[in-house]
Amino acid sequence: MEKQCETCKNCEESFEVGFEYCPHCGQKAKDELTLGVLFYNTITNYFSFDARFFKSFLPLLFKPGYLASKFIEGKRLLYLHPAQLYLFISVVFFFLLTVIVVRDSVAELDTALKKTLENPLISDSTKVQAQKAIDSIKLDSILMPLKKKGLTGIDENQVKIIDSLIKKEANGKKNYGTSFDFNTKKVDSLIAANAANDTIFKAMGMSDDAGAIKRKFYEQSLKFYKQRNGGQIMQAAIDTIPISLFVLLPIFALILKLLFFNRGVYAHHLVFSFYFFSFLFTVFSILLIINYLWDLPDWIDFLITLSTYFYLLLAIKHFYKQGWFLSLFKSGLATFIYLMMVIPVAMVIIIFVGFLFY
Numbered sequence: 001m002e003k004q005c006e007t008c009k010n011c012e013e014s015f016e017v018g019f020e021y022c023p024h025c026g027q028k029a030k031d032e033l034t035l036g037v038l039f040y041n042t043i044t045n046y047f048s049f050d051a052r053f054f055k056s057f058l059p060l061l062f063k064p065g066y067l068a069s070k071f072i073e074g075k076r077l078l079y080l081h082p083a084q085l086y087l088f089i090s091v092v093f094f095f096l097l098t099v100i101v102v103r104d105s106v107a108e109l110d111t112a113l114k115k116t117l118e119n120p121l122i123s124d125s126t127k128v129q130a131q132k133a134i135d136s137i138k139l140d141s142i143l144m145p146l147k148k149k150g151l152t153g154i155d156e157n158q159v160k161i162i163d164s165l166i167k168k169e170a171n172g173k174k175n176y177g178t179s180f181d182f183n184t185k186k187v188d189s190l191i192a193a194n195a196a197n198d199t200i201f202k203a204m205g206m207s208d209d210a211g212a213i214k215r216k217f218y219e220q221s222l223k224f225y226k227q228r229n230g231g232q233i234m235q236a237a238i239d240t241i242p243i244s245l246f247v248l249l250p251i252f253a254l255i256l257k258l259l260f261f262n263r264g265v266y267a268h269h270l271v272f273s274f275y276f277f278s279f280l281f282t283v284f285s286i287l288l289i290i291n292y293l294w295d296l297p298d299w300i301d302f303l304i305t306l307s308t309y310f311y312l313l314l315a316i317k318h319f320y321k322q323g324w325f326l327s328l329f330k331s332g333l334a335t336f337i338y339l340m341m342v343i344p345v346a347m348v349i350i351i352f353v354g355f356l357f358y
Contacts (some may be wrong), residue, residue: 065149082274
């Protein structure tokens, strides 16, 4: 009796009827495309969202250093790959951060900034009163009696010169209540007259020999001055953080390599870092959700955040198998170097990049 065969829709190889999966490529024999199948395939293809995720999630939270140790030992199919776990959790975290925090903060920052710039902290009446007070000051009436009492090194003419310079500086056109370091009235008039950007840049202080980066800075400064959209800078800076972490995470692994130079190759420390950062994003994601539903007291948020350091201590103790004293010292040193040196420099770069490309 001739066996009945069917052809796989994926690899186009023939196999006997009755097989649930194609023996050649592994695709399901009768795979009807439904919304559920489409969603499941997307998740599993890009994030390996299968049983391995659930097997990895609880050890990630409650067994510091366990997953990294098992992965290094060779158990690489039982648990989710560290890079895949990190990618999935980081995407969830930044999605929650954008929806819960950033979106409202961007709008609030834009509104507050526009109100501040439209209503300067120092009003015109206050400036008039300040100018009258400056005009009433007579340095010679203050310094000359002191000179008669023995003050040396300054004569009457020098006192008059100082007095005139101070008042001249006070009468100059300053930007009260703003942080713009240029003559705003002149720039406003040029903008109203639809002057060329190069003309406005010069009024803002750009030199003729400015390079590409400096010119870009002035372009963004003018854009910011026109739109008053500080929230967009914040949004652009936050958008660069996920990309930046692909550099910052390997730096953390490098710090661990320097501290534990005889404890495996660099790839081992990178595996540890992937799992640790996955834990961090998991904790912060849970915090975001809880605070969105119910605002936790600040001291609880602080204690939960602080607990991530003790998780790092236990993870280092179990993964690198060193004593408590060395584990405490090296985990503290790694945290200090990363938070006090790496992160501040990274934040400055992120904000600068966000400003240049918002």
